[in-house]
Amino acid sequence: MYSKYLQCRTVICRRKNVLYSTITETFLSQYKGSVRKWEFLKLQRSNFHTTQRLHYPTSVILCFGTSLCGLYIRKWWLRQTPIRQEKLINWYRKRRHILNGTLGFMSLILFIYCLTCFERDPIVKKSRLILFNQTQQIENAKILYNLLVRNEDNVVPLSDPMYARVGRILKKLSNSNQEIFKDYHWNVTIIYRMFDILTVPNVLILPNKNIIILSDIFNFITSDDQLAFILAHEMAHEILLHTTETISWGIMCDIATLLITFLFWLLYEKRRAAILCSGMYILSSSTYAWYKRRCETEADEVGFQLAIKSCIDPREVVVFWEIIKTLEKLSARKNFHIPIFMHHPSSEQRKRKIIEMMPAALELRRKAKCPELPVWDPKDYLPYYRKVIEKLIRKRLKILGMQL
Ligand SMILES: [Zn+2]
Numbered sequence: 001m002y003s004k005y006l007q008c009r010t011v012i013c014r015r016k017n018v019l020y021s022t023i024t025e026t027f028l029s030q031y032k033g034s035v036r037k038w039e040f041l042k043l044q045r046s047n048f049h050t051t052q053r054l055h056y057p058t059s060v061i062l063c064f065g066t067s068l069c070g071l072y073i074r075k076w077w078l079r080q081t082p083i084r085q086e087k088l089i090n091w092y093r094k095r096r097h098i099l100n101g102t103l104g105f106m107s108l109i110l111f112i113y114c115l116t117c118f119e120r121d122p123i124v125k126k127s128r129l130i131l132f133n134q135t136q137q138i139e140n141a142k143i144l145y146n147l148l149v150r151n152e153d154n155v156v157p158l159s160d161p162m163y164a165r166v167g168r169i170l171k172k173l174s175n176s177n178q179e180i181f182k183d184y185h186w187n188v189t190i191i192y193r194m195f196d197i198l199t200v201p202n203v204l205i206l207p208n209k210n211i212i213i214l215s216d217i218f219n220f221i222t223s224d225d226q227l228a229f230i231l232a233h234e235m236a237h238e239i240l241l242h243t244t245e246t247i248s249w250g251i252m253c254d255i256a257t258l259l260i261t262f263l264f265w266l267l268y269e270k271r272r273a274a275i276l277c278s279g280m281y282i283l284s285s286s287t288y289a290w291y292k293r294r295c296e297t298e299a300d301e302v303g304f305q306l307a308i309k310s311c312i313d314p315r316e317v318v319v320f321w322e323i324i325k326t327l328e329k330l331s332a333r334k335n336f337h338i339p340i341f342m343h344h345p346s347s348e349q350r351k352r353k354i355i356e357m358m359p360a361a362l363e364l365r366r367k368a369k370c371p372e373l374p375v376w377d378p379k380d381y382l383p384y385y386r387k388v389i390e391k392l393i394r395k396r397l398k399i400l401g402m403q404l
Contacts, residue, residue: 070273121239123302130245131251138207138208149212169228172228173228186209188211191215203217203231220324225312234299236306261277296344314365315377318379326389327393330389
């Protein structure tokens with residue numbers, strides 16, 4: 001019924017507290033079924049910039065500019081005669097109470113402001129740094145959406161069965177986690193390529209609760225239970241406020257890095273400043289990566305619980321991580337990563353975490369009055385799944401003129 005309106009860009013379907021609808025650039029319309037309601041919203045175009053992993057080039061340029069600034073001021077200072085330097089030092093000494101006091105007061109105001117920017121998430125009850133209000137988050141999401149999707153033709157049409165499959169799983173997740181999901185309206189967009197370039201099996205969530213699914217993921221998952229876990233993991237990121245907290249910490253880290261870079265180039269000679277800056281970048285990148293890995297682990301734990309409550313087979317999640325491990329091995333993706341800079345724990349670590357949580361998951365399943373698990377173990381099919389993945393990767397590499 002709704003497929004003939006397909007100029008759709010994003011699908012949101014509302015069933016009780018789950019929402020699937022369609023964002024178009026051209027019209028606003030609605031499909032009203034007995035239970036489902038299709039909504040067509042307007043997509044607003046914005047310019048791209050910002051955030052987390054996507055703003056690295058900007059950060060690098062800013063750091064480079066700050067270093068040059070510090071270096072220029074240092075050189076200017078060294079060019080001054082000792083008398084002139086003495087004069088400037090005296091000028092500062094006379095006003096140091098005012099200058100230091102102003103700086104201290106501004107830092108205190110900033111510190112107090114930051115303290116007011118903490119929010120507690122509804123599940124783990126941790127305090128999270130949130131520097132953006134709702135409107136700014138939506139604006140950030142629009143920018144990211146445009147950056148990721150790039151082109152209207154990159155969006156899978158609403159008539160595609162993938163949407164129905166995702167909708168069915170979202171409904172199940174929503175019905176079994178009503179107390180948590182009651183205030184959340186999830187949007188789903190399925191796209192062919194990331195940035196309209198990369199075909200990768202990936203799923204991510206934007207700060208406006210828009211889940212972006214790369215259609216390639218459907219080539220690798222082998223059951224709806226695995227998809228339920230993936231979606232629940234992304235939803236957990238949003239519920240735990242990771243999407244906004246990550247951007248907030250990213251900005252704080254950037255500001256601190258720029259300030260320290262400036263001071264290093266101002267106070268030390270070139271070689272020492274370069275060494276100190278390199279050390280600081282390694283430290284800040286590894287700290288940020290550690291924070292990101294912690295978020296992923298947290299989202300895995302909470303997402304797994306959300307998915308379990310919708311009666312998935314927990315063994316399917318172990319199979320999923322095995323599939324990802326195989327995929328990484330075949331595409332040699334792991335070889336390019338240095339563990340301390342990785343933003344995600346390894347697939348093996350994530351699989352082990354799920355196995356650790358298995359007894360609690362079975363108990364949660366029992367409490368949710370889920371049906372008994374099938375007698376056959378999905379892990380028994382792993383050799384077959386591996387062969388299928390290998391065949392697929394070989395085929396892709398052949399197209400690229402490469403060999404496995
Ligand atoms: Zn994640």
